[in-house]
Amino acid sequence: MINNPAGPTLLGFDVYLVGSILIGIAAAAVMLAVYAAVTVRDPMAKRVKVLNERREQLKAGIVTANARKRQSIVRRNQTTDQIRGFLESLKVLQDSQLAVIQQKLAQAGIRKKEWAVAVILGRLVGPITLGLLGAVLFYWTNTFGDWGPMKRMGAFMFMLIAGYKGPDVFIQNMVSKRTHAIRKGLPDALDLLVICAEAGLTVDAAFSRVARELGRAYPELGDEFSLTAIELSFLTDRRQAFENLAYRVDLESVKGVVTTMIQTERYGTPLASALRVLSAEFRNERMMRAEEKAARLPAIMTIPLILFILPVLFVVILGPAACSISDTLINKKPGS
Numbered sequence: 001m002i003n004n005p006a007g008p009t010l011l012g013f014d015v016y017l018v019g020s021i022l023i024g025i026a027a028a029a030v031m032l033a034v035y036a037a038v039t040v041r042d043p044m045a046k047r048v049k050v051l052n053e054r055r056e057q058l059k060a061g062i063v064t065a066n067a068r069k070r071q072s073i074v075r076r077n078q079t080t081d082q083i084r085g086f087l088e089s090l091k092v093l094q095d096s097q098l099a100v101i102q103q104k105l106a107q108a109g110i111r112k113k114e115w116a117v118a119v120i121l122g123r124l125v126g127p128i129t130l131g132l133l134g135a136v137l138f139y140w141t142n143t144f145g146d147w148g149p150m151k152r153m154g155a156f157m158f159m160l161i162a163g164y165k166g167p168d169v170f171i172q173n174m175v176s177k178r179t180h181a182i183r184k185g186l187p188d189a190l191d192l193l194v195i196c197a198e199a200g201l202t203v204d205a206a207f208s209r210v211a212r213e214l215g216r217a218y219p220e221l222g223d224e225f226s227l228t229a230i231e232l233s234f235l236t237d238r239r240q241a242f243e244n245l246a247y248r249v250d251l252e253s254v255k256g257v258v259t260t261m262i263q264t265e266r267y268g269t270p271l272a273s274a275l276r277v278l279s280a281e282f283r284n285e286r287m288m289r290a291e292e293k294a295a296r297l298p299a300i301m302t303i304p305l306i307l308f309i310l311p312v313l314f315v316v317i318l319g320p321a322a323c324s325i326s327d328t329l330i331n332k333k334p335g336s
């Protein structure tokens with residue numbers, strides 16, 4: 001029986017196998033890029049749909065005679081009703097917890113508040129599912145037979161915690177990304193609000209114009225300003241429209257803008273001058289954050305420099321000299 005010679009290896013790995021895996025990953029990435037380019041969607045379509053739904057909800061709230069129904073207009077579907085009934089039967093549904101999750105969903109850009117019960121269901125089902133999976137992997141089977149008791153227990157506890165905190169971490173990640181996107185466009189939006197206010201536009205018309213102008217560059221901020229303009233047009237209490245904006249955005253700067261708007265509506269103070277001061281403050285704050293990141297950059301780059309850049313640099317500089325010395329010592333003939 002003839003054994004085929006082994007292929008070349010690098011650090012103990014077969015070069016041909018590693019190359020094949022990398023080629024497969026590259027091919028999959030190219031196919032995914034082509035698919036994403038072919039199936040690209042207009043980002044404005046979803047935003048227009050959400051705005052139309054909110055407009056219809058506010059119209060329905062004005063037409064509805066019952067004041068209680070007017071305050072809470074929430075679209076319900078059969079799935080969320082079934083989840084709510086299941087959680088209420090288990091006595092795990094609390095109004096305070098539900099209100100917090102609804103605000104997180106609004107801050108993440110999810111307008112359907114009724115899906116808060118799904119998050120609570122995920123907290124309930126996640127630890128059970130991942131806990132059973134961890135028990136099967138770590139205790140009932142021999143999948144990780146070489147692990148000690150403490151290591152198995154640690155992995156099992158990690159899966160339990162991940163199952164419970166997974167929905168919260170996912171929603172908080174969405175909130176952080178959306179808040180960061182709104183923070184970047186807020187100074188420009190305030191500048192446009194100043195221009196619109198000095199041009200004589202009303203507050204709701206100014207919000208609508210700013211949302212239309214900045215909708216492409218900052219879709220998240222345009223979405224929030226459009227909703228605020230719609231609520232200013234339909235709600236009987238304009239203060240509630242501004243408070244809803246602060247409720248939907250987890251950003252202290254937006255809360256400052258809301259406070260300024262409410263005081264302007266109440267006392268009749270000049271809007272343009274107040275917004276100009278806020279815009280200058282927000283720009284200075286953004287510049288300070290950029291300077292802070294630039295100051296942290298040398299400390300952050302120290303570890304990658306030591307681990308990845310310096311070894312390569314030493315190989316490039318000392319490699320030829322080491323090869324020459326090795327050839328000289330190895331190829332040196334005895335007695336020469």
